[in-house]
Amino acid sequence: MKLTTTQSVLTELLETAKNGISTRPVDPILGSLLIEASDEGRLTVIGTDLNVSIKTTAITNIIQAGVVALNAKLLTDTVNNLGSGELDIEVSERTCVISHSTGKCRIVGRNPEDFPSIPETENPTEISIPSKKLQAALEACLYCSSTDETKLILTGVHFHLQGENWSCASTDGHRLALVSSKLEGNYSPISFTVPRRSLTELGKILSTTAENSSCTLKVGNNTIQFILPNAELTSRLLEGEFPQINHLIPKSFANELMVERKGMEIILKRISHFAEKKHKIVKILWEVNDQQATLMTGNTDIGDAVDSLLIKTQNSIGENIGIGLNSGYLQEALKHISTDEVIFRFNKPLQPVIISPLGGLLDQLTLIMPVEVQDFDKPEGLAKYKTDTSKPENENETGAEGVDQLPEREKVSNETTNVTDTPPSDTPTANKSKSRKRKQELKPEPKLETAAV
Amino acid sequence: MKLTTTQSVLTELLETAKNGISTRPVDPILGSLLIEASDEGRLTVIGTDLNVSIKTTAITNIIQAGVVALNAKLLTDTVNNLGSGELDIEVSERTCVISHSTGKCRIVGRNPEDFPSIPETENPTEISIPSKKLQAALEACLYCSSTDETKLILTGVHFHLQGENWSCASTDGHRLALVSSKLEGNYSPISFTVPRRSLTELGKILSTTAENSSCTLKVGNNTIQFILPNAELTSRLLEGEFPQINHLIPKSFANELMVERKGMEIILKRISHFAEKKHKIVKILWEVNDQQATLMTGNTDIGDAVDSLLIKTQNSIGENIGIGLNSGYLQEALKHISTDEVIFRFNKPLQPVIISPLGGLLDQLTLIMPVEVQDFDKPEGLAKYKTDTSKPENENETGAEGVDQLPEREKVSNETTNVTDTPPSDTPTANKSKSRKRKQELKPEPKLETAAV
Incomplete structure (x- = not known):
């Protein structure tokens, strides 16, 4: 050679x-x-x-x-x-x-x-998917598949094609991801499940593939080939029946609320250190009438945290709702959405929460099962967050607390800072002068019942 | 509060x-x-x-x-x-x-x-060192101190001041680093050894300190304080006597050779994967008359490598010399030099090799003890590296080897590539057409005798 x-x-x-x-x-x-x-x-x-x-x-x-x-x-x-x-x-x-x-x-x-020989795919069904769509589908699905090898079929992503419809689904038993799109062609119904590791590597190849290329899938009984201009990936398929997941997704929603993705990501990063280590629960109080969501952690040995961001109500029954979610799942769901705005859809506190991008290349959703959390009333001090806006900064209504103790000169300089010097906050919420009014310690004590799909 | x-x-x-x-x-x-x-x-x-x-x-x-x-x-x-x-x-x-x-x-x-109280430094001697000089000294010395806690005094950097002279030294028993400089002031002789970890943290603080600031050292019996504009670091001092190292450094050198630092770093990165895992020895053949250094690894189970770069002779006895060095030590010595050109000074194959920057803020040197390596003749194939330049590319003198087997058309295209298309090589050495003449496998089998200071 x-x-x-x-x-x-x-x-x-x-x-x-x-x-x-x-x-x-x-x-x-x-x-x-x-x-x-x-x-x-x-x-x-x-x-x-x-x-x-x-x-x-x-x-x-x-x-x-x-x-x-x-x-x-x-x-x-x-x-x-x-x-x-x-x-x-x-x-x-x-x-x-x-x-x-x-x-x-x-x-x-x-x-x-x-060196082992690569298995042949016999009598394959050929499917063509635009590379960018396939890449987006993996990005949106792969993270919800299980990393626990004992979970067999759940360690893969389930592909389904029928007519011009294509979908990919994954679940680890606590959350699920589902994407769907239309393809050119008219396919006889076919389903198969590809291992997570194979698709992780396929994702790396797709990230270096030309924008407008297509990926040809050759699906056999036990193996699948993904053929791209720059590489061919051959993988075994997972055996077994993938769970029916469509009936888990509610058909209608009492609440559809829009949040700014990055704002929520920053808040979660900030407060999740305070969540108790095992279940990592954050509580979201959706204050639909105030167009605000308040995120908080339970009271633990190390402390707790509370934070708020603006929401836009698209559809609502007009009642405040508190929902407890695993902050890790929530962070991962947001991380795998590429659009600036995200829609949360849900009915009742213990029913599935659906998180979707607003727009994007594919129909995409993540379903997370909430956990039950007690003491979901908004802490007393926080009530002032929205209602105190009319009060002047220097009204000394709380005696020994906050900046109200500052001498007059200091207070003025602080107010100036709020308006002109403070760089913009990361989240589109109320300004500093309001948050100073929060004085109550947060003492919620969540009782967890981990929910499974 | x-x-x-x-x-x-x-x-x-x-x-x-x-x-x-x-x-x-x-x-x-x-x-x-x-x-x-x-x-x-x-x-x-x-x-x-x-x-x-x-x-x-x-x-x-x-x-x-x-x-x-x-x-x-x-x-x-x-x-x-x-x-x-x-x-x-x-x-x-x-x-x-x-x-x-x-x-x-x-x-x-x-x-x-x-919370523990910070020890006071009683009746301290005060020393003032420009921050940038202190930072450069740590950068040049710290890596040669031992990470083995059982080596006690060797886990620190030894400071010595006398009159206007200041030096820092470190050694792990196989190599040593020494920097020296002049300071403003006239200090009574004082020596102390500061633990590696304390100086690592001091280095981080110094990297954020203003360019023209000074560091005040307050040296007590057991503790030292480093006082900087942005922070104060207090450290215990290491007890024990730091080894005399000055007599280990030769006073004169038969060979003083200059190499381009980055060129040598790239070659070491390239060939050190092939060095046997335990001693990581590379052999450098200093071909002083040809103004070239050839670096090679011993023949191991996995293979071997050879590479060359240009040198400039500043002083030489005119004889080729082969020296075996731990490639990890050599890479670290080069990494802690900030100048583009580096001087290697040495006398005989088993005597210390001194590596210094050409220029820089401080007088700086690293001493590495060579190891004995057998079979130090230049492999036969390599002899052609310098002598074949006059031969035309298409002279088919070796029959089954190299590009000489290419049909005429291919050869022409290859030659064109050499002259115009090939991006510049990382090292300032001979061009492609010469290296094609290296045909001999390298089979040196080093016999290692790890030398200690």
């Missing part, structure tokens, strides 16, 4: 294919990349962990065909650190010598015949 | 002081920061692990003096995630409430009386 190529071409091939390899290969041959040079000028690199295989190909100057298996880490570390420029690669007796402008490296390889 | 301040002022105080805290505090009070508000308007924050204490202070609007000890991680996580703007802080019964523009957080604190 003998060829010339450039460092950049080889790096791209290796970096993509090595994602097929396990971080802890059980056998040295599975820690290797198979490099194959064909007489037709194709240089192919394959990495596999037996469950998923990634194959990349480039046209290059092949002088003599051949095949070799080389340690993936050593090879990529070496090639990544070569300067850009041309490389001469020559393999004889399983040993590969890479010559570059200032030196050369010799890598001792393994027997390429020990 | 009651005060108002801004998020940015408080963040700066907390982020600096918390570096005094151990990553794994043995007692919860040592995981806390002591916050003290004085009647004089000073807000002071202290973090300590008993060996080192960091104290930061800012002038702020204090309404009521007081003191509290708050969990450092929770407090910094909280304050970092507040939007920029004004904060009201109020402490009553060890509980701190931070009110900001959209909400508030309540942190339950600990008894401030349990």
Whole structure:
């Protein structure tokens, strides 16, 4: 085997294919990349962990065909650190010598015949999905699949096609994600579940694929191939029946409320340190008439926190509602939405909460099951948050508390700061002078009943 | 305790002081920061692990003096995630409430009386060192001190002052670093050794200190204080006698050779993956007459590598010399030099190698002890590296090897690439066409005898 190529071409091939390899290969041959040079000028690199295989190909100057298996880490570390420029690669007796402008490296390889073969997909059904849509679907779904290998079918994302309709769903038993879209074509009904790890690697490939390309899926009985311009990924399919999830999603909602995504993310980041460690519950009090949501944590040994942001009511029964949610699930749901505004839809406190982007490339939703939380009245001190706006800053109504104790001169300087000097707050809410009126300690004591789908 | 301040002022105080805290505090009070508000308007924050204490202070609007000890991680996580703007802080019964523009957080604190007191430095000797010089000295020295706590005095950096001369030295028994400079003042002889960890934290503070400021050192019997405009660091001193190192550094050198630092760093990064794992030895063949250094690794199970770069001879006995060095030590020495060019000074293969910057703020050197390596002849194939330049590219002198087998058409395209298309190599060495002539496998088998200072 003998060829010339450039460092950049080889790096791209290796970096993509090595994602097929396990971080802890059980056998040295599975820690290797198979490099194959064909007489037709194709240089192919394959990495596999037996469950998923990634194959990349480039046209290059092949002088003599051949095949070799080389340690993936050593090879990529070496090639990544070569300067850009041309490389001469020559393999004889399983040993590969890479010559570059200032030196050369010799890598001792393994027997390429020990390298596992990639399973064929027999009599496949072919499906074509625009790359960007597939990427968006994985981004919106993958995180809700289970990372617990004992949960079998729940460790994957469930694809379903029928006619022109395509959907992807995932759930770990506590929350679920569902995306759907239309495709060109008219497909006979077909369903299959692809392992999380395979789709994670597919996502990496998709992120480097040309904007307007398509991904061809070849679905067989036990395996699936994803064929992209820059790589082919072959994966086994998960066996078993994916749970019916459509009936879990309510058909109508008493409340549809819009929030600014980044504002809520910042508040969650701020207060979630205070949530008790096990269930990480935050309580959201939706004050629909005041167009405000107040987020709070339960009272724990370390303390607690409360914060507010503006909401826009799209549809509401006009009653305040308090809902307890796992702040980690909520943060993840928001993180996997790309639009600026997010819609929360729900009926009653212990019924599913649906979180969706406003707009976006796909129909997308995350369903989170709330948890029961006691003491959901708004803490007394907070009541002043909205109602005190008419009171002048210097009205000394609380004696020993807050800035009201400041001498007159200080108070004036503080007021000036509020209006002119304070940089804009991260969330579109009331200004500083209002929050000073919150004086009551928060002492809610949530009683948790973890809900499952 | 009651005060108002801004998020940015408080963040700066907390982020600096918390570096005094151990990553794994043995007692919860040592995981806390002591916050003290004085009647004089000073807000002071202290973090300590008993060996080192960091104290930061800012002038702020204090309404009521007081003191509290708050969990450092929770407090910094909280304050970092507040939007920029004004904060009201109020402490009553060890509980701190931070009110900001959209909400508030309540942190339950600990008894401030349990917080350890910072040791006083009695009858100290005062020394003044420009901050930038002190920072440069730590950068150049700290990495050579030992991380092995059983090595006691070697886990610190040894300061010595006499007259206007100041030096810092460190060694882990295999290599040493020494920097020296002149100071304003005339100091009676004084020596002391400061623990690595204390100086690591001091380095972080120095990196945020104003360019033209000075650091005042107050040296006592067992403790030292470093006083900077933005913080004070108090550290215990290490007990014991620091080894005499000056006699280890040769007074004259048969060889003084200059290399481009980045070029050598890139080559080391490239070939060190091939060095055997235990001693990580690279062999440098200094070809003084050819103004070239060739770096190679020993032949191991996984392979080997060879690479070359240009050198400039400043002083030489005109004989090629091969030296075996630990590539990790060599990489670290280069990493802690800030100038573009580096001078290697040495006499014989098994005598100390001195590495220094060409220029820089301080007199700086690293001494590395070489290791004995057998088979130091330059591999046969490499001999052509310099001598083949006159041969035409298409002379088919080696039959089955290299690009010489290419059909005429391919060869022409390759030559064109060399001259016009290939991006510049990372190292200032011979071009591609020369390196193609290296055909011999490298089979040096180093016999290691780890040398100690």
